Amino acid sequence: MVDKKFDKDINDIFDDILFSEEKISQQGFEEGYRVGATQENTEAYHLGYHRGAEIGAELGFYYSFINHYIETHQSERAQISDKLSKTISSLKDSIEKFPHNNDENTDLKDSLSNIRVKFKLVCSLLKVNVSFSEGGELTF
């Protein structure tokens, strides 16, 4: 009777021993990768959610600011300078066109910075000092 163990080629057995560390490490990696992918997915979702909410709040602030201005100054349209009304409508347009999902065809960072700059220009022309205080961008 031959022991079942010896069905395996002796070289394979030696290989198993020799590469055991590598094999276990590979198993560990795969397991960890699975767990990580599930967990990080949730985390990434939250990050995206919060960034989206921040941008939304900021754009909403600008949008309501200019809409309020347009409404309250409708009667005195004639007094508003060309430059100002042009900038306001272009700003309004840009905010309305800002995509509501992560559109890969739009450079979100670029559009957002464009909107911020236009809002600054509007504030300067109106001679008011307004800033969106919850804007979360760190500057150095």
Added chain:
Amino acid sequence: MPDIITGEMSGSEFKLEAIQTLNQHTGRVWHVSWHPEGKMFASCGEDRAIRLWSMESKNQWVNKVVLTEGHKRTIRQVTWSPCGNFLASASFDGTTCIWDKKSGQFECNATLEGHENEVKSVSWAPNGKLLATCSRDKSVWIWELVDDEEYDCAAVLNAHSQDVKKVAWHPNSELLASCSYDNTVKLFQDDPREGDWTCQTSLEGHLSTVWSIQFDSTGERLASCSDDLTVKIWKQQEHEWKCAHTIEGFHNRTIYDLSWNSDGYLATACGDDGLRIFKEEACIETGSISYKLVAENRQAHTQDLNSVAWNPIDPQLLVTCSDDGELKVWHFK
């Protein structure tokens, strides 16, 4: 003190001589600007004061006026308007002040607010109706003079990705150049198709912060100086600005400022305490250009040179200012 350097190269006929040292400022002196008539210049610095210097007698410059009300922090740059009636000052307090003499003495009669933080530079367009400012907030603002008193913001430009160091206008067209910590120089123009100011070109080539830029008096050349120890000369070829020459191997530290005189001599202010003057030389055979160092003073000041400016009328006179708190008037022949 080797104030006179008759050129390191044999046969150099140029002489660079310090004729006066002015040390009324306390702390670093950041910038000097000549009045367009050449009889007066303004300086500013860490002490939050603007000093106006006028010529009393030959080679004698005297501090006649000190403007202290206006800024709460360091004043980084002062610039005279092309008409000579206005003086603009850019400060780290985030504002730009416009001074005029309408009441008999210089007063700050307009303050341009809008930048989020330190304003680094201010420049008047040649027609005197437009003004550009730039800041650490990465933006360049263009202001328009309306009704001789009011300044309205005409555009906010955010083409740079980092701190913008300096703005400079073309001498005879409405073309604005800006340079930045993002290693680029950008050119802006009012685009009639879009009805707005847009970035036309980005000049890339410097390997580190571009500290200063200036067009020469013809407007054909733009010089830029950088932390990468080089000066680049850009020329317009077939409607595109291209780097025509790089001056390298002369500067040992960051080059902070440069200035062209009306004869085409280019002076550089360097962090290695040296003042250098270059002149373009064309090689007829190959059609290429090179720049020759015609005069140099390696110990122009005891610390970094922050700014250099040629007198707009007398092409032999220039002023430098430094971290050592001094201004020096130089004679170049």
